[in-house]
Every structure is written in structure tokens, then in C-alpha cells.
Amino acid sequence: MKRLINLRPSRSTGILLGLLPFVVLLVVYLAGSQARLADNPNDKLLPAFSSLGDAVERMALEPSKRSGDILLWTDTAASLQRLGLGVGISALIGLVFGVALGTVPYLRAGLSPLVSSLSLIPPLALLPILFIVFGLGELSKVVLIVFGVAPFIIRDLQQRAQELPAELLVKAQTLGASTWQIILRVVVPQLLPRLLDAVRLSLGAAWLFLIAAEAIAATDGLGYRIFLVRRYLAMDVVLPYVVWITLLAYLTDLLLRIASRRAFRWYHQLNGEGN
Amino acid sequence: MARIAFNNVWKEYGDQVVLERLNLTVGDGEFCTVVGASGCGKTTFLRMLLGQESPTRGRILLDGEPLPAEPGRDRGIVFQRYSVFPHLTVLNNVLLGLELKDAPLTARLFGRARRQARDKAIQMLDAVGLGQALDKYPSALSGGMQQRLALAQSLVMEPRILLLDEPFGALDPGIRSDMHRLVLDLWRKLGLTVFMITHDLEEGFYLGTRLLVFDKLRVDPQAPGAYGASITYDLPVGATERRLYEDIRDDVRATPRALAAAVDAAG
Ligand SMILES: Nc1ncnc2c1ncn2[C@@H]1O[C@H](COP(=O)(O)OP(=O)(O)OP(=O)(O)O)[C@@H](O)[C@H]1O
Ligand SMILES: [Mg+2]
Numbered sequence: 001m002k003r004l005i006n007l008r009p010s011r012s013t014g015i016l017l018g019l020l021p022f023v024v025l026l027v028v029y030l031a032g033s034q035a036r037l038a039d040n041p042n043d044k045l046l047p048a049f050s051s052l053g054d055a056v057e058r059m060a061l062e063p064s065k066r067s068g069d070i071l072l073w074t075d076t077a078a079s080l081q082r083l084g085l086g087v088g089i090s091a092l093i094g095l096v097f098g099v100a101l102g103t104v105p106y107l108r109a110g111l112s113p114l115v116s117s118l119s120l121i122p123p124l125a126l127l128p129i130l131f132i133v134f135g136l137g138e139l140s141k142v143v144l145i146v147f148g149v150a151p152f153i154i155r156d157l158q159q160r161a162q163e164l165p166a167e168l169l170v171k172a173q174t175l176g177a178s179t180w181q182i183i184l185r186v187v188v189p190q191l192l193p194r195l196l197d198a199v200r201l202s203l204g205a206a207w208l209f210l211i212a213a214e215a216i217a218a219t220d221g222l223g224y225r226i227f228l229v230r231r232y233l234a235m236d237v238v239l240p241y242v243v244w245i246t247l248l249a250y251l252t253d254l255l256l257r258i259a260s261r262r263a264f265r266w267y268h269q270l271n272g273e274g275n
Numbered sequence: 276m277a278r279i280a281f282n283n284v285w286k287e288y289g290d291q292v293v294l295e296r297l298n299l300t301v302g303d304g305e306f307c308t309v310v311g312a313s314g315c316g317k318t319t320f321l322r323m324l325l326g327q328e329s330p331t332r333g334r335i336l337l338d339g340e341p342l343p344a345e346p347g348r349d350r351g352i353v354f355q356r357y358s359v360f361p362h363l364t365v366l367n368n369v370l371l372g373l374e375l376k377d378a379p380l381t382a383r384l385f386g387r388a389r390r391q392a393r394d395k396a397i398q399m400l401d402a403v404g405l406g407q408a409l410d411k412y413p414s415a416l417s418g419g420m421q422q423r424l425a426l427a428q429s430l431v432m433e434p435r436i437l438l439l440d441e442p443f444g445a446l447d448p449g450i451r452s453d454m455h456r457l458v459l460d461l462w463r464k465l466g467l468t469v470f471m472i473t474h475d476l477e478e479g480f481y482l483g484t485r486l487l488v489f490d491k492l493r494v495d496p497q498a499p500g501a502y503g504a505s506i507t508y509d510l511p512v513g514a515t516e517r518r519l520y521e522d523i524r525d526d527v528r529a530t531p532r533a534l535a536a537a538v539d540a541a542g
Contacts, residue, residue: 167357170327171425175372175432176348181382185371189362266362266412 047236055236071225072244079210079222080248082138086145087206091199093146094153095191101154102161103187104179112158119151124212131217141213148209149202156198157191164190193264200256207249278303278468279324279436284333286319291500293319297333299487299506306462306469306483308512310476315489315504317472321438324470325350348376351429353442358425359413365424366409369396372432399431400424403457419443419450423457430461437462439471455482479512486512 009017033046047055060072067074097115101108126147127140134140164187172182214223222245229237261268284297293316301307311317322328323335326345335342352358359368373392374384384392400406403423413421422442429437439458443451459482462469473479479486488508495501 165357167354168360170325170346171352171354171358171360171428172371172375173346174325174348174350174352174429174434175375177375177382178379181375181379185375185382186360190360264362266414269412269414270361 044233044235047239051236052240055234056240059237059240072241074220075222075225076244076248078218078220079214082141082214082221083145083206083210085138086142086210087149087199087203089142090146090150090153090202090206091195093150094157094198095188095195097154098157098195099161099183099187099191102158102191103183108158115151115154115158118147119155121147123148123209127213127216136217141210141218144213145206145209149206152202152205153195153198156201157195160191160194161187193260193267196256196260196264200253203249203252207245211245278338280336280339282334282336284323284330284335285503286316286323286328287331287503292503294489294505295503296505299509301468301470301485304466304468305485306459307471307485307487308479308483309470309472309487309489310474310479311489311504313474315491317489318440320489321352321440321470321472324436324438325352348372348432349434350436350438351432351434352438353422353425353429353440355441355444358442359421359428361413364410364412365400365405365416366393366396368413368424369399369428369431372428376432396427396431399427402461403427419446419454422446422454426458426461430465430467433465434467436468436470439469441472441474444474451478459483481512484511486510 029046030049033048036043036046037048060070063069064071097111101111101115123144127144130140130143130147134143168186169182172186177185210221211223211226214221215227218224222241226238226241279299279301281297281299284294285292286294297320309317309320319328323330324342326343326347329344337343346352360371363371370384370392373395374389375382377388377392378384383389397406397409400409403426405420405423405427408416408420413424416424425442443454446454455478458469458471461467462483469483471483473482486508487506488510489504490507491502491504492507493502
């Protein structure tokens, strides 16, 4: 008998094993829901699948009576726009400052302490200030995401830039490269796939800040909706929304992973992930 | 005219003296191999030539002028590892230097200029036997091929001096002798001045025109860092006798043992 650490599931067994916990969760939910509803048909905590289905239909397919919009889609569009802007701007800031701090010692000496301090501020503590300064509109939500995510990306990329083998930078200099050329042709191209990694890692935090901001001041968005219907204990809406947000998060991550593999073949070869 | 001159050069890190009293003149087109015990300062010597480190005392002159204090296009280098850019294909690795030279702002060439540079790069790659691997990434190359790529990348810039830090140390003996033939060939053709560090004394003895042996002349067992290594043999090679080779080999091997014995005697 081999040791446990040497036993590997086949591909299909692996997939089945991975699905198993989800099935178990589903069964537990169904059982719990049935038990509670048998007790009290008006129970709202664990709605039956039929009422979840009704809620999904209401939110995702039928125009709302009040505004005429299909709520799930307007909420999704609003949230994804804020998330995309916040994360996109953070990525840009992260790349520019990460590269600058990672390659130019004078900039590092001047700015590193500031970036480190900024990254220690709990972003949610800034939210009131952001609302006061930027108003309750889109800007303050995007800025919150940027505050929450950009310092992490800056520091991660700075670290990665400093980890590039010194030999490569020396080699570039022996080919006559100026600082600008080294940044353009050696540092940035090698950091781009790492930037995608950093963005993927920070998406969880970005969602957190997005939903927090929407919960407090918004008129649409996935986070806004969840916190709005919570007042009526409308679990039949909250649960599908949570599943939907999870699915969106998964898909964004998948998309970034595929994009990275397509665009940076060398990086994934280097890390032994095959082609 | 002498090209490179070391005038009483010392290199210290803190209170550790690594190299001391280096005096050396190397003329145009010489091929110097550098040997010495591990940790005696061979890489430090090369890094000073490269401009990555500066001497603590003394001066290094290049054609009578002080050596620039940072690496530049006139001095190419091949390290033991990490000498090629992993994010560029074989062709683009060699093309890079040419693009850097002719496009200061974008560092990229287009159209006719690119085609010309490309032809030049391919010619160089053919010379090192990589003409068939133009579109591969370095991670898909063997160790020997990566080092040949690093050579091509440096040589396409037509440096005056080529620095090699144990470039073939990690390769199999068979491939290594192929690489030696390649380097000698390119050296003759391009008229370079070459410094090559090797840990294989025999290699040092039969390759090139001049052998530099680094060793500590003085050892203080109480303070191992008090004295640095200097050049103990500086020989024209090719015409040297076998016996001398064996003498030096014993010397170089003996150094760590002699040191240990001296420490024992003192303690
Ligand atoms: N940046 C540095 N700071 C402090 N000490 C250093 C530094 N670089 C090298 N040294 C010391 O200088 C000495 C010589 O190092 P060097 O790398 O030149 O040796 P070497 O002859 O190339 O050895 P090897 O054959 O193992 O490559 C070593 O004792 C090393 O610890
Ligand atoms: Mg060395």
C-alpha cells in the first residue's frame, strides 16, 4: 500500500470528488428547508427551491414595476462597472508605481514608506471621508476600491521587480540599455503576467469594498440590492444574488487566467505549467 | 597599445579584503583565463571590469581612461545563469540590443531597419548554431543552447571586451568542449579581448593566450579576511610545460587545506 501522499485521483475521480461537497451542501439545504417549512409554511430563512426560482424569474426576467428595468441586469452592470473601473485603475497605478519603486532606488527611498503607511490604513475607515470628499456617487465607490487594492498591487509588483535576477539588469546594461529602455523592454514585460496574478489575488478584496460601499450609499448594484431586501428578510432574493456574485467572481478569475496563458506563454512555460 | 590596466587595485567588503595589489596590463585581443579557489574573488575581479563594482583602492584604466563606473555596450558578459531574457524568443533576445541602440525612446525597430537588424541577428544565431530555434523561448532550450544564445546576444553588439563567468560550468564535458571551440572561433574572428573564469584548471591552461591564477599569498589564521588574493601566476599559455600545470594545480588545491592547517597550528 502506497503512502497517502503518493496516491493521486484520476481526472474523473478528481472531478467527482470536487463536486461531492457541493452535492452534500445542497442536500443539507433541501432537508433543512423542508423541515422548517413543514414547521411553519411562512418561514423565510431557508426558502424552497420553487420560491427561489420565482424570485430569480422576477429579478432576472421581468421588468421591475417601479422602474421598468430588469433589476438583476441593471444591478450587475452597475456593480461590474464600479469593480472594473476600481480594479483597472488600481492595476494601472500598481504597475506604474510598482515598477518605479522596484527599479529606481531613489524613488523607492522616497516613496516606499508612504506606500507602506497607506497600505496599513483600513480602507473602510476611510469610507466616510470618501463620501464627504467625493459625494455619494460613483466616484467614492471606485476610489474606495482603489484605496483598498492599489497599495497591495504596488507592493507586490515592487517586490517582484526587485526579485528579477540582477544578472538580467546587468545584461541589459551591457547591451546599452538606458533606465527607460530597461523598464520598457525588460522590467514591464516580465511584470505584466505577475500583475495579472496580483489582480486575481486582489479581486476578493475588491468585491468586499464594492459591496460595502454599495450597502451604505447607492441606488443600484448587487450589494445595494442584497442589503435593501434584507429589510424584508427576502432570503429568496439574497441567496440567488450571493450565488450570482460568486459565479461572477469565479468567471472573472477564469477569464484572467485564460488571458494570462494566451498572452504570456513564456511565463507559464517557465513555471512548468506546460503550454 | 595596452588596453586594460589595473594599477595596484584593492577590493574590500567591510573589513574583509577580497583582492589586493592587483597589477596587470592586458593588450588588445588577448584571451585571459582566470582560475583560483572558490571564494577567492574571481567574480569580484570580473565585476570590477564590468563596472558593477568599483575598486576600494587603485585604478582600472581602459585605453588610459578610467573605466566607466557602470556596465556598458563595450563590455559584454555571459554569466553562469540568468544571462538571457525569459520573456523574449531566441531571435528577439539577440535583436534586443540592436533595437536598444537604434531606438532610444521606443526600443523597437520597424520596417526596413528591423529587417536589417533581423538579418544581422540571424547571422549571429547561425554562427552559434541556433539558426533553427529562432522562435523558441529560452525555457524550451537546453543549458548549452541558452549559453550559446547568451553569447550571440552579447557578440551581436560587437563589444570590445567579452567577460565570461564560468559560462560553461554547468554543462556536460562533451558540450563544454564544443562551446570552447565556439568561443575560440568567435574570439579569433571578432578580435575581442576575452576574460574567462573557469574552475577547471586544465581548461584554463589550454584555452586562450594567458592564464591568471588568483590566490592568497599571505594568510592570517586569526583573521581570515585580513589579506586578499592577488595574481600569483600570470603566464602565457599554449607553450607551457605540463609540469608547471601540475605545480599550479597542487597549489590551487592546497590553498584551502593550507589554510585549515594554519588555523589548526594556531589553535
Ligand atoms: N557584495 C558583497 N558583499 C560582501 N562580500 C562579498 C560580496 N561579493 C562577494 N563577497 C565576498 O567576496 C569573496 C569573493 O567572492 P567571489 O564571488 O568574487 O568569489 P569567486 O572567486 O568568484 O568564487 P566562486 O569560484 O565560488 O564563484 C567571497 O568571500 C564573498 O563572500
Ligand atoms: Mg564566482
